[in-house]
Each structure stands twice: as C-alpha cells, then as structure tokens.
Amino acid sequence: MATATGHTAAIQASRVIGTEVYNTEGKNIGRIEDVMLDKTSNNIMFAVIGFGGFLGIGEKYHAIPWASLDYEEHRGGYVVPFSKDQLQAAPVHEINELTGGDGYKARDASYDYYKVPPYWI
C-alpha cells in the first residue's frame, strides 16, 4: 500500500505526478506521468509510469496498481516491489490505450500481471 509521507494519508494528485519511480534493485524505472481515476466509482484505477523515449517521443507507459507504490523519503521517490525482469516483461501501452476505451482493459492486465488483488471485486 502506498505509504504515508510525513504522517499524512492525503496526497495531492499534482504532487504525485512527476515523482520518480524505482524498482526493488534501486534502479530508476521512470516517473509517474499521471494517475488514472475511475469516473464511475471512488477509486484510483492505476498510476501511469512513463519510461523510455525522449521528450515524450517514443515513450511507453506502464499501468501500475496504486497499492504497489511505496514512497521512500530518502530516495525522494516511489519504490515498486517488482524486479527489473518483471518490469521489462510487463504490459506496456501507448498513452491513448490507457486513456481511450474504458481504461479497464489496461487496468485488468496490470493487476493480473503484477498479481495485485483487484480493488473492484
């Protein structure tokens, strides 16, 4: 579960966006590009992590379950409990696949791949 920073439970979406993300091996795997929200429920669908590409060109995106993000103060970024190999084999998306359609396909693929218990069941 995303841990509290400075003993607060609340975090502004605008502060999450742009935060660096590291894997368990300490490797920077990208940064949070956005947070996908569900308009039909009260839920955060997933965080969108961008990696690769240059100035947004050729960039690919992972959908990562919100619950997998742990903020590490000393690192100034989130750590996800996934190895480099796991991340490299993870579903990647173009940004329009995440925002177009209903978003559920990318969400379901992400929770399935990372074996994170779905919040919607």
Added chain:
Amino acid sequence: MATATGHTAAIQASRVIGTEVYNTEGKNIGRIEDVMLDKTSNNIMFAVIGFGGFLGIGEKYHAIPWASLDYEEHRGGYVVPFSKDQLQAAPVHEINELTGGDGYKARDASYDYYKVPPYWI
C-alpha cells in the same frame, strides 16, 4: 457519481485539474485545483475546488466528494448538485489544512456537510 465522458470510465488526474465547476443554477463556482488521493487505501478522498482570491492570493478551498462531480459536455465542466446557498455556507479551508494533517478531518466535514454517503464505511 462522476459521469463518463466519451464513454470512458477512466480520466487522467491531470485532465481533471483545471476544469471549471458549476452549481445547479449554472453559476461558475470555481475550478478544480487538485484531487486528493488516499495513500493508505485505493480511494479518491475528494476534489479540491478553489474559489475567490486573485492569482492564488486569498483563495479558499472546498473539499468536494468525488462522487458529486458530474461532467457536462456542453458546459465543458463539472456540475455539482449543490445550490449557491449551500456552497456559500460550506466548510472552507486554507490549502494547508487540506494537505497537512491526515486529510481526514476535511474529508469527513465535507461528506457530512454535503450528505454524501461515506465511501469508507
């Protein structure tokens, strides 16, 4: 409940931020300054609506339950089912009251005031 735009359930937090908000009488009551996320669960705590002030000086903030926001395509903004009187008497906060502490006090006051069923019970 926040309704779907273009038949999608997913909406990027970065697109929500900056969207204008209207009340049931069609009056513009402010704009969405941010979306507060709960780090300890999978939930959206509330939307932060800014109103009054000038260039951010003297601005006050409402915490509005996510479920109260309905996107109206023709208006290009969200409509909340609250009257002008209701909104004028609603709890207002300084931005640091929303982000500091644990965020639950502002959240609870908001859901209580607007009589929106709490998502956390």
